[in-house]
Amino acid sequence: MVEALLADSTYAGHPLHSALAALWELYLTQAQRLDRIARLSDRVQFSERVHERTRTERFEKQLRQLEKMTRISDRYQDMMHELNSALQQASTHDALTSLPNRRLLNDRLKQEAARSKRLETPLCIGLLDIDHFKQVNDTFGHDAGDEVLRTVACATRDSLREYDLCGRWGGEEFLLLLPAISLEDAEATMQRLTELLHGLRFDCLSEEYRISASIGLTAYRQDERPEDAVARADAALLEAKRGGRNRVTVAA
Ligand SMILES: Nc1nc2c(ncn2[C@@H]2O[C@H](COP(=O)(O)OP(=O)(O)OP(=O)(O)O)[C@@H](O)[C@H]2O)c(=O)[nH]1
Structure with missing residues (x-):
C-alpha cells in the first residue's frame, strides 16, 4: 500500500512524500536486516541441534560401551571366582576320588x-x-x-x-x-x-x-x-x- 502511494503521481508533490519515501526505505533496510538475523539465528539453532544430537549420540555410545565393559568385567570376575574355587578344590582334594587329599x-x-x-x-x-x-x-x-x-x-x-x-x-x-x-x-x-x-x-x-x-x-x-x-x-x-x-x- 505504501509503495502504491509513493508510486502514485497524484502525491508526488505532497510535502510528506519524501519523508514517507525515506521512512519506507528505512523500513525496507531494517526488514532485510531482521530477515538476515532471523536466518542467522535459524542456522545457529540448527547447528546447535546437530551438535546436541551428536553429543547425545556420543554419550549414549559411551554408555553402551561402559555397560559392555561392566558385563565383561562381571563375567571376568565370575570366571576368576570359579577358577579360585577350582584351584582351592584342586589344592585340597584328590582329583580321582574327590576326597580330601x-x-x-x-x-x-x-x-x-x-x-x-x-x-x-x-x-x-x-x-x-x-x-x-x-x-x-x-x-x-x-x-x-x-x-x-x-x-x-x-x-x-x-x-x-x-x-x-x-x-x-x-x-x-x-x-x-x-x-x-x-x-x-x-x-x-x-x-x-x-x-x-x-x-x-x-x-x-x-x-x-x-x-x-x-x-x-x-x-x-x-x-x-x-x-x-x-x-x-x-x-x-x-x-x-x-x-x-x-x-x-x-x-x-
Ligand atoms: N589304577 C590306579 N592304580 C593306582 C593308583 N595309585 C596307585 N596305584 C597302584 O596301586 C598299586 C599298589 O600296589 P602295591 O603297593 O604293590 O600294593 P598291593 O598290590 O595293593 O598289595 P598289598 O598292599 O600288599 O595288598 C600299584 O600297582 C600302583 O600303580 C591310581 O590312582 N590308579
Whole structure:
C-alpha cells in the first residue's frame, strides 16, 4: 500500500512524500536486516541441534560401551571366582576320588588332635589299604583300578558319620579320622567297613572277583604328635597285611 502511494503521481508533490519515501526505505533496510538475523539465528539453532544430537549420540555410545565393559568385567570376575574355587578344590582334594587329599588330611589331623587334647575326647585314626590292588590293575587294567578306587572312596565316606573324615592318603591308601569314639567302637565300625568293601560288586571286574581291604587302627594319645599316631596305625596296617589281609588290626 505504501509503495502504491509513493508510486502514485497524484502525491508526488505532497510535502510528506519524501519523508514517507525515506521512512519506507528505512523500513525496507531494517526488514532485510531482521530477515538476515532471523536466518542467522535459524542456522545457529540448527547447528546447535546437530551438535546436541551428536553429543547425545556420543554419550549414549559411551554408555553402551561402559555397560559392555561392566558385563565383561562381571563375567571376568565370575570366571576368576570359579577358577579360585577350582584351584582351592584342586589344592585340597584328590582329583580321582574327590576326597580330601593328604595336605588337607594333615591339616585336619592336627586340628582334630588339638581338639581331642583340649576337650579330652577320644580320636581314632585308621589307615585303610586295598589288598592286592596291583593285581586289579594288572588283571583288569588301570581304568578298572581307578573305578575301584572311586567306588571304595565313595563307599567308605558314605559309611562314616558326618563328622568323621576320610581322605586319600596316597595310591590305594585312605586315612580315616574318627573323633569322639572309643577304640572299641571304632574297631567295630572298621570291621563293618571291611565287610562292606568285600561285598562290593564291580562291572569293570569279573563276576566272581571280590576286592578286600586291610585297616590299621589306633587311638591318638594326647601327649604325642599326631604323626606318631599315624605311624602306629601304619604299623598296625602292616600287621593286618601280614596276618592275611581283609581284616582290622588295632594298635592300642
Ligand atoms: N589304577 C590306579 N592304580 C593306582 C593308583 N595309585 C596307585 N596305584 C597302584 O596301586 C598299586 C599298589 O600296589 P602295591 O603297593 O604293590 O600294593 P598291593 O598290590 O595293593 O598289595 P598289598 O598292599 O600288599 O595288598 C600299584 O600297582 C600302583 O600303580 C591310581 O590312582 N590308579
